[in-house]
Structures are given as C-alpha cells and as structure tokens.
Amino acid sequence: MATPTITAFDWVPDFAKGQVRDFRVRWALEEVGQPYEVRYLSQGEQKGPEHRARQPFGQVPTYEEDRLTLFESGAIVHHIASQWPGLFPDDAAGRALAIEWMFAALNTVEPPIGELAYVDIFEADKPWSKPRRPAVEERIASRLKDVAKRLGDQQWFNGDFSAGDLMMIAVLRIIETDPLLTAHPNLVAYVKRGTDRPAFRRAIDAQMAGFTGSPPPGFAEWEAKLKAGAGAN
Incomplete structure (x- = not known):
C-alpha cells in the first residue's frame, strides 16, 4: 500500500x-x-x-x-x-459503538459549537451576532450536559480509546477553555486524557x-474590520 x-x-x-x-x-x-x-x-x-x-x-x-x-x-x-x-475494537458490536460516537461528535455536538465561530469571529461585525450568543450557548450547554452524563466516570466511552473518542475530543477541545466545557469536570479530564496521548x-x-x-492579500483588513465590528457590538 x-x-x-x-x-x-x-x-x-x-x-x-x-x-x-x-x-x-x-x-x-x-x-x-x-x-x-x-x-x-x-x-x-x-x-x-x-x-x-x-x-x-x-x-x-x-x-x-x-x-x-x-x-x-x-x-x-x-x-x-x-x-x-x-482505533476500532475487534468485535462488530464494539466497532458499531465507536462509530456511533463518531457520528454523535460530528452530527450532534459539533454543530452548535461551530456556531460560536460565527458569533465570535466570522460574523462578529454583524449587528445580529452578539444577541445570538445566549441561544447558541444554551444549545451547547444542553449537548454537553448529555455528553457528560453519558461519560460519567468512564475513561473513554466504550472501553478502550477509539475513533469515537478521538472525534469527540477533537470537537470538545474547540471550546477547551470555555466555561461551557469547564462546567463539566469529567469532560475536562476526558479531553486532557486525549490530549496527553503521545499520538x-x-x-x-x-x-x-x-x-x-503567508496570509492572503486583504487578510489584515478583514481582521481589522472584524475586530472593529466586535468592539462595536
């Protein structure tokens, strides 16, 4: 190969x-x-x-x-x-469970977290951006509560570290220092276990x-505009 x-x-x-x-x-x-x-x-x-x-x-x-x-x-x-x-268990049921958490990370947890990038960065200069944040935070908080409850005191979601954990940790670390995540100590510890792995x-x-x-032409102007708009909001 x-x-x-x-x-x-x-x-x-x-x-x-x-x-x-x-x-x-x-x-x-x-x-x-x-x-x-x-x-x-x-x-x-x-x-x-x-x-x-x-x-x-x-x-x-x-x-x-x-x-x-x-x-x-x-x-x-x-x-x-x-x-x-x-990254996958040897048995079919174990593989299915790992895949389940891959889908959960990408389809259920990541979309509301991704909205924060629009609120805080890409649309920070728009008048509707800052008023949207409470609703976005509420959706994220709801998802994280469910994830934290299911993880409980387990190290990983289904036995050994798997592709499901890899994808979930990759998503959660987007907000690694945000109070939305730090409100859940077990998720903070979970992310740390993942990010401590040598791989x-x-x-x-x-x-x-x-x-x-190098940055593309016009990046500095775009960045300055966003910062100015975020400050105005």
Whole structure:
C-alpha cells in the first residue's frame, strides 16, 4: 500500500491553528502508526479546479491512497480505523459503538459549537451576532450536559480509546477553555486524557510545523474590520 497523502493549509489565522480538520486525520494516522505525506495548499488554492477534483467543496483535508481519494474528516478517520488496528475494537458490536460516537461528535455536538465561530469571529461585525450568543450557548450547554452524563466516570466511552473518542475530543477541545466545557469536570479530564496521548502530541506538532506560508492579500483588513465590528457590538 502506498503511503497516504493528505492535504493541509500552509497558513491559517492564529485562532485556527491546531483546529484545522486535517489535524483529526493526522491524529488518527499517528494512533495507528501509519506514516503519511502532506500536500500543502496556500489560502485560495483549495478553491481551484485541481483541488476541487479531490474535494468538491474546496476544503481540507483530503486523503489519497493508491487509487482511493476521500474527503470529510469523519469519513477519512473511519477509513483509517477500518484499515489499521488501534482505533476500532475487534468485535462488530464494539466497532458499531465507536462509530456511533463518531457520528454523535460530528452530527450532534459539533454543530452548535461551530456556531460560536460565527458569533465570535466570522460574523462578529454583524449587528445580529452578539444577541445570538445566549441561544447558541444554551444549545451547547444542553449537548454537553448529555455528553457528560453519558461519560460519567468512564475513561473513554466504550472501553478502550477509539475513533469515537478521538472525534469527540477533537470537537470538545474547540471550546477547551470555555466555561461551557469547564462546567463539566469529567469532560475536562476526558479531553486532557486525549490530549496527553503521545499520538495527539505528534499530530499537533506536525500540523503546527506546517504553517510556514503567508496570509492572503486583504487578510489584515478583514481582521481589522472584524475586530472593529466586535468592539462595536
């Protein structure tokens, strides 16, 4: 089997460093001990026809292995967990439970957390942004309460660390220092267990080392506009 190749950005704003979703793929590959290569894209290059042939929405990451090309971090992590031992239990029921938590992370927990990025960053200059935050916080708080209750005092969701835990921790660490998460000590401890894993550290170090590019034209003006709008709100 050929060494997999993933795509990643060579530059992102500071708030996105460590969070771009190629990190999730890197972490999965590190957990299973699979070397990989990275094709770096400058900002804007992801919207070009060459990359859209790999990823129709012009996003990262993508994953290429022999004749197989995948997009969507969840699908890629599922493929990695299916290809190499380490992220799925050996039994069918255990695999199903791990997949269940992958879907829960991506479909139930991440969407309201993702809304915070629009409230606090991407639409911070809009008059409707700040008034939206209480409702967004309420939705996140409800999801986190349910996740914390189900986790209880377990180390991981179903026995050993799995792809389900990897995806859930990748989502929860988006708000790692937010009071919404720190209100749940068991979730804070859960995230720390995940981020203390050697594979996590290797993955995060690799992503950070790849940010060697430059911001696109107009970024400074865009950033200043958002900061001014956030201050006005």
